[in-house]
Amino acid sequence: MSANRRFRSVARTGPVQVGTSYDGRGREKHTAACTAPRCGFSTDYDSRAAAELAARTHRCPVR
């Protein structure tokens, strides 16, 4: 659902995209979102490292 949010610094790890965005109060947040249709995996993290780790370890159920 959140794949259309505006990200900057977007990177891809397999099917998972990691992007940095702002939460409206100017705070950065880092989102790992799977691009596979029907997967729906999308989680926000406080740190880029955590988001990238989640992207690397995501096991997509839809492949």
Ligand SMILES: [Zn+2]
């Ligand atoms: Zn997935």
